[in-house]
Amino acid sequence: MAVTAARADVLVLRALGLGDALTGIPALRGVRRAWPDRRLVLAAPEVVGRWLQGLGLVDEVLDTVGLLAPLRWVGRQHVAVNLHGRGPQSHALLAETRPSRLVAFATPDHSGPAWRPDEHEVDRWCRLVRSAGGACDRDDLRLHVGAVRSTEALLHPGAASAARRWPAERWAVVARHLADRGVPVTLTGGPAEQGLCEHVRAHAGPGVRRAGRLSLDGLAARVAGARLLVCGDTGVAHLATATGTPSVLVFGPTPPLWWGPAIDADLHPVLWHGNGSAVGDPHGTVLDPALDAIGTDEVVTAVDALLASSG
The missing domain is CATH 3.40.50.2000 (Glycogen Phosphorylase B;)
Structure with a gap:
């Protein structure tokens, strides 16, 4: 129109x-x-x-x-x-x-x-x-979407390109760790990412669920109300920054200095093993080496530290 x-x-x-x-x-x-x-x-x-x-x-x-x-x-x-x-x-x-x-x-x-x-x-x-x-x-x-904070941890394993998509099996390890700590874990993803979410859920085991399809309003409210978000360099990460939800972010092709959280750095630790002289392709069709270099132990350590600081 x-x-x-x-x-x-x-x-x-x-x-x-x-x-x-x-x-x-x-x-x-x-x-x-x-x-x-x-x-x-x-x-x-x-x-x-x-x-x-x-x-x-x-x-x-x-x-x-x-x-x-x-x-x-x-x-x-x-x-x-x-x-x-x-x-x-x-x-x-x-x-x-x-x-x-x-x-x-x-x-x-x-x-x-x-x-x-x-x-x-x-x-x-x-x-x-x-x-x-x-x-x-x-x-x-900063955005205010009117959500009430919950005890839920959200994991968003998807990304628009393979270069920015951390392997599903590693997401499952992080999900299992959170569930074993007694933290409710929910996987989010768009319509094209439901298969990925199911794959992560199946490997993570009991205590991990899928959110199903959410409208953009619903996704924003879910992120704003979460205790914690773990995701890659994608739009959901920027929702966490805007709404003040603590997040752990895994970055690959693009330096966080260009696209990472611009406010509240203490709430949004970023893991990245790249360097400014060898920037990758954010639209690439294979996993970026800088993202591949991030291990599950690093993510688990960052998640535990953020949970401890947020009470």
């Missing part, structure tokens, strides 16, 4: 998944502060966009997946903000909507702040929006 623009609208492009949406929340809040009297329209995937709309972070959603099709936008003289990428393709997509102003990183055809490849994702987009007058920083990551 197309969105008909008003002159006062701000159109923000971030046509990406859950993790990207969450790391972009501070920048969205900065956009709101820069143009407080205007309607904020987010071009993003429908499910994620409507969830952000329900939280009051945006006013309208233009269903958009990637950069393959023109934006279904009717109107002129709005402000366009590129929170999607460095350009030029994403710049051009927004330019086709005829904005009165384009806020975006510099390219040969556009003046703006310089892109920094080694910058944390949260800081990158905050810096861009601050350049346009919208105050925002890492503290704007």
Whole structure:
């Protein structure tokens, strides 16, 4: 469905998944502060966009997946903000909507702040929006979804690519350890990850269950209410950061300095055996060596320490 623009609208492009949406929340809040009297329209995937709309972070959603099709936008003289990428393709997509102003990183055809490849994702987009007058920083990551804290530990073994997917048998060892400690353990995963969750559950044994399919609202509430989350470099990790749920994270191809927890470092220990000079492919089809190097003993030690500190 197309969105008909008003002159006062701000159109923000971030046509990406859950993790990207969450790391972009501070920048969205900065956009709101820069143009407080205007309607904020987010071009993003429908499910994620409507969830952000329900939280009051945006006013309208233009269903958009990637950069393959023109934006279904009717109107002129709005402000366009590129929170999607460095350009030029994403710049051009927004330019086709005829904005009165384009806020975006510099390219040969556009003046703006310089892109920094080694910058944390949260800081990158905050810096861009601050350049346009919208105050925002890492503290704007925080979300309040109204969940009540439980005794449950969540394990999320899935990830969008094989490079970021720690082996299922190791997840089973961590799940078994938690269950043996008397901690209720639940495995979460999207529709494509139910087989993986069942594999982990079968190897972990009694006391470990699957959450089944959850809506995004349901997943957010489950993470926000958990005693502990253990997962990889994926969107669920950013939910834990945003909601303040303690988490142990296993990282592979991408340095935590770029995509790791941006606030409350003591609540979110990150295990990583990579180095900045040999960054892997986060979309790779085989397990990243840095992730493969993380042993179950390290994860169990980190989990025990976090449980002890949280009471």
